[in-house]
Amino acid sequence: MRTIVFLVSGLAVCAGSVMAQSTRQASPAASGKAQVGGQVLGDWVVVRDTLENAFSIEVPKGWKISGGVYRLGANNPRFLIDMASPDGHTNLRVGDSAVPAFTVPHLGAPEGMRYSTGVDWGIVARYLPGKDFAVTYAEGRIRGMCQDMQLKSADPLPPRLSPERQIVARTPQGEVVSTTAAGEALFRCVANGQELAAYVWAETTLTTSNFSDIRNWAVTGLVSFVAPRAQAPQALRMLDHSARSFTLNPEWIARQAALSRQSTALVLKQTQENMAAQQQRFERMDAERHRQSMQMDDIINGVQWTADPATGQHHEAPLGPNPNHFYNPNTGVSVNSTLRPGDPFNWHNLTPAVR
DSSP: OOOOOOOOOSOOOSBOOOEEEEEEEOSSOTTOEEEETTEEEEEEEEEEESSSOOEEEEEETTSEEEEEEEEEETTEEEEEEEEEOTTSOOEEEEEOTTOOEEEOOBTTBOTTOEEEOSSOEEEEOOOOOHHHHHHHHHHHHHTTTOEEEEEEEEEEEOOSSSSSSEEEEEOSSOEEEEEEEEEEEEEEEEETTEEEEEEEEEEEEEEEESSOSOOEEEEEEEEEEEEEGGGHHHHHHHHHHHHHHOEEOHHHHHHHHHHHHHHHHHHHHHHHHHHHHHHHHHHHHHHHHHHHHHHHHHHHHTEEEEEOTTTOOEEEEEOOSSSEEEEETTTTEEEEESSOOSOTTTOEEEEEOOO
16 A cells, blocks of 8 residues: 655644635646556646635545634644545545644543643543554544444554654753654445445654653644545545645745744743742642641640730730730730730730731
């Protein structure tokens, strides 16, 4: 099985765009007919994403085309181009906007939990190399299109979008390691009494570091098709041609880079604010624990911490059953009494206070 190359840029879903046909002729020839391996595949037209003008791609002429660039967050644009043949029997798909970002389960983040980074979201899930993701993705995408689904083959493949299987980046915090694995899966199924072939190629990248227990992963490449078994070889060649024609707009790349920088700065600011708020909560909790400890010590020692409204000074008064405490500044004596003892000019009324 021939491996198809396509870049799925970003990781997300939210506001989508539509596709528009361009007046530019599709390559390779003036006739508009694409050839792969010496075989004419038919007429092709160029369509563009119209919401953000992010990309262009060649698609079969006369087919129903849908998709565009979709967003969950500023850092995560994701592309989807869905192509359905006029008879409805063949479906080609480049990318998939429904595939989120992932993080490997860890303490406080169990499998299946939805998480947020502040500007984007993702799903907690164990890492799946390309081959395993292709199988899992096919079971979700294709099962609703046909019945009696059977896995015919699933094979690992060398990465095509990453120049190396593993890339090590050294940062001020430590080493960041990106490991990429690709693979493909082929299925057989039946729809309306007709035998179909279904194919998925996927590439995934796992990112780890030596300074954090968090491990994130993403689907960086994804293409698939469902077609009548007899037309599967042609469907694969058409998908290959369309995926290879996918072209990002350089101006959009520059805009996206600036947007990502702004988003990253926002996340950093929010993180710093959250850390400051958390520190304040810890300090309040620590102060409350200290107050409770001092209060318990006062009870054990039989004293009440009080304040003198006349001077603002604090005094330890004897703890007792009476509601009033008094202090004589001439003698330095504090008492717990129902009535003010002696000369009122020599005794100050005290009020209970918190240490």
